[in-house]
Amino acid sequence: MTKHIPSLALSWMIAVCGAGCGSQREVELLDKDRFIPSVRTVALVQTELSRTTVQPATVHAYFESTIRPKVSGYVSELRVDIGDVVKQGDTLLVVDIPEVRKQREVIEARIARRRAAERRSSAGIELANAEVQSAKASLAEAESQLDQIDASLAAAESEFRRTEDLVQRGSLQQRVLDEVRKKRDSESAARRSAQSAIESSKAQVTVAEAKRSAAKADMAAAQAETQIARRELEEVDVMIGYATIKAPIDGVVTERHVEPGNLVGPSVSPSNRPLLVVSQIDRVRIRIPVPELDASHVNPGDEVSISFPSFPDQAPLSGQVSRRSSNLLRDSRTMPVEVDLDNTDGRLLPGMFGQATIAIESKTTAKTLPSRAIHFDENGNAQVYVVDEKNTVKVAAIRTGADNGNMIEIVDGLSLGAKVIDANLNRFVEGQSVNVLN
Structure with a gap:
């Protein structure tokens, strides 16, 4: 029985401390003494880093023409329907005006x-x-x-x-x-x-x-x-x-709000909806709202990579910023940016949602860590778990800079060559021992 007294005493101490006579810190230290987790580390290194901004992207038709009646009369002929491909000058519908x-x-x-x-x-x-x-x-x-x-x-x-x-x-x-x-x-x-x-x-x-x-x-x-x-x-x-309404552009009829025999005119269209909508989709515009923080750094010609959830197995599409509005929208404080892409295969449909990564600065040399090795507390402050030569954890607050989605610049808080714990689901505390695998 005397051999079990230390373990019983230890259990009694843990129970008592958990009841309020100690702190969670003491419990964690006791757990630390009984279990040493294995981790992998990465070092803070100098790398070339380009600043990027990742924003939502939406596909829009390159041109979209709404067809509205100029004269009042009854629709005598309706020659197209949604999905029909039309050429500029093709007759879409005819209005009878006796x-x-x-x-x-x-x-x-x-x-x-x-x-x-x-x-x-x-x-x-x-x-x-x-x-x-x-x-x-x-x-x-x-x-x-x-x-x-x-x-x-x-x-x-x-x-x-x-x-x-x-x-x-x-x-x-x-x-x-x-x-x-x-x-x-x-x-x-x-x-x-x-x-x-x-x-x-x-x-x-x-x-x-x-x-x-x-x-x-x-x-x-x-x-x-x-x-x-x-x-x-x-x-x-x-x-x-x-009275003979023709297609103003080459494109596809994407909307129809008229039937043969309908009375149409400048003031009789229901809800002021257009009779037809013709969209040019062999070339599309990708519209990206860039937030105020990054807006001034985006310029025509910047490289853009765009991925779509609709095509998870395909590589992101590459393009360049075609134009920027040079104005922040008051409601969202974002600047609209457009990227033109060829769409001759018709794969991209207006309204599709994707994610655009814009390279907004040239490459610079910076101290970086993989983004997976950086953690953020409930206040949004960045920190890392530094491992010293004794394999002891130290929680270090850091200040981050540019972020390209994979690597993050470390502006302050770490010295070059410092080793930090790589991606890990565990939470570590100051002074905790770890087993470094690499």
């Missing part, structure tokens, strides 16, 4: 009437031109007659002066002078009549030219009204063109 087509017929009739008015104005211009020519001809004739009368008047005036001189000398009788005077006065009256004819002809020319100007103005007005009607016809033709 009232607009009737409006086109009315405008065409109006144009025909305007064209008739143009022809009438053109005829008026031709008539006015003829009247102008006639008035000018009458004017020329009157001027010619005036010239003839001026010559006759000059001759009569000369004869009158000569006859008067002869009468004064007594060579001719007075009656001869009277006859010559009457002839001269007749020629003078004829000249005044010719001058009146010229003035009348000039007035006729002015009137004819005014009529021609008025006819030209009527012609210009008729042509302007015809042009207005033609522009109205072009506008109606544009609206009729909207």
Whole structure:
């Protein structure tokens, strides 16, 4: 019985201490004396480390076009459904708009009437031109007659002066002078009549030219009204063109919210949903929200590795940052970043979720440990279990830096070459002995 007294005493001491006369630390030390765990260690070494940020990633169509109606009418033809591959310019659906087509017929009739008015104005211009020519001809004739009368008047005036001189000398009788005077006065009256004819002809020319100007103005007005009607016809033709809705891009119909016979229009679509959605997915955008801490370090051209839970057995896809928004979203304090990837096989579907690792700094030499060897307490403070030359554990608080997902930079708290316990599910305490396997 005396051989069992030490073990019974030890058990009694453990029970008493567990009841409150000691601390958990003493219990752990007692357990430590009875069991020494085996561990593997890793050393703090200098390695090349590149800073990365790991963020969620979502697949989006490269372009996504929502199809909405521009005109109101009933869907007479629906030529596509979800999953259909379309090319730019392919007809997707047709809207029946009979009232607009009737409006086109009315405008065409109006144009025909305007064209008739143009022809009438053109005829008026031709008539006015003829009247102008006639008035000018009458004017020329009157001027010619005036010239003839001026010559006759000059001759009569000369004869009158000569006859008067002869009468004064007594060579001719007075009656001869009277006859010559009457002839001269007749020629003078004829000249005044010719001058009146010229003035009348000039007035006729002015009137004819005014009529021609008025006819030209009527012609210009008729042509302007015809042009207005033609522009109205072009506008109606544009609206009729909207009735045939075509694919704006190459892609796949990914949504359909319309049925044949539905009444559609800018204000009648239910819940303002688009009729169709066409998405370009032969090339996709991977959108990554980068948090504020890393946003300023991400630039176009940075290497990106993207993995998807949908393809667990496939290697991550590689790409580069194509663009960054250079702006933090207020609600999430993240900056949207996009990566363009070819998707000719259609494997990546819009809406897929993945994980993106962005290399945001060039490689630098740093003291590092595997991330699995670092532990964090309930306050988020990093610590490691250092093993000294006596295989005794020391709990060391450390300060970490860059993290590439596998290795973490140790900024402070450890010396180069220090050995720490590698990944282990056990919790260790200060001064605990361990059995180092490597």
